[in-house]
Amino acid sequence: MRMARNSEYPEVASLARALAEAERDSRKLAAAELTVPDSFEAALAVQAATLRALGTPAVAWKVAIRPDGQSVGAPIARLGRFGPDGRASLAGWGAEAIEVEIAFRLGAELPPPEDATEETVRAAVAAVHLGVEVIRLRLVEGPGAPFPLFLADRLGNGGYLLGPDIAPGRLAALPPLAVRGDGETxxxxxxxxxxxxxxxPLVAWAKAPVRGAEGPRAGQVVTTGSFCGVVPLGATERLEIDWMASLTIERGG
Structure with missing residues (x-):
C-alpha cells in the first residue's frame, strides 16, 4: 500500500497548520484563503499532517465512494461510545450535525490492494456496530469546497460515537429508522x-492503491456512510435514534 509523503507536496505543511489552528480555535476558514491540494495524495498527506499538528492519532476511519467511483477515506481523531444504557454525550465536541451509520471493526489489517476482494475484506471484519458520525466543519463551504480541500479537511469529520454491535445478518433486511430532535421527528x-x-465502500477503499498514512489497524473501526443523510443539530439539545437499538445523545455544552 502506498502512502502519501508530506515532502512531496510543498503546500502540505501550511494547509495542515491552518486547519489545525482552525480546529483548536473552533473557527472556519474560507476556501479562497487556502491552497487547494493538487492531488488526492496531497490531500491525504494534509490529513495526516493535521493530526500530527493537533497531537492526535487516528483512532477510526470514514470511507466513501464518490459519484465518479473514486474511493476516498479520512482518519477520525475522536472516538466516543454509547454506554450500556444507550446514552452518549457530545459536550465539548463542537458538533454541527450527525449521521446515523454502520461501522465495521477490524479484527485484522485490511488485505493489500492486489488481494482485496469482498471475501478477503469481509474476513478482516471482526464485528459490525451501529454508530453516529459527528460533523464538525473547518471550512466555511463544507462539502461545497473544492473536493481535494474538503478531503484534506478529513471530509468534515469531527468524531464518532460507537454504538452496540449487531448481528451481520441484520444488514440484509434493515428496519425503518427514526431520528427525533427534542421530541420532534x-x-x-x-x-x-x-x-x-x-x-x-470498505471493499473499494481496500482496493485503492493509496489509502492514507497510519491505518487502518486491527481493532479500529471504519464507518462507511449515512443511512439518513446529514441531520443538522441547530439548537437541538437531545437526539433520540430508534433503529436496531434505542440510542440517546445529549448535546451538552
Missing amino acids: VFEGTAAHPNGDPLA
Missing part, C-alpha cells in the same frame, strides 16, 4: 445506504 423512513451495501 427529523427523519423517519427507510434506512438506505448511498451505495446499497454498507460494506461496498
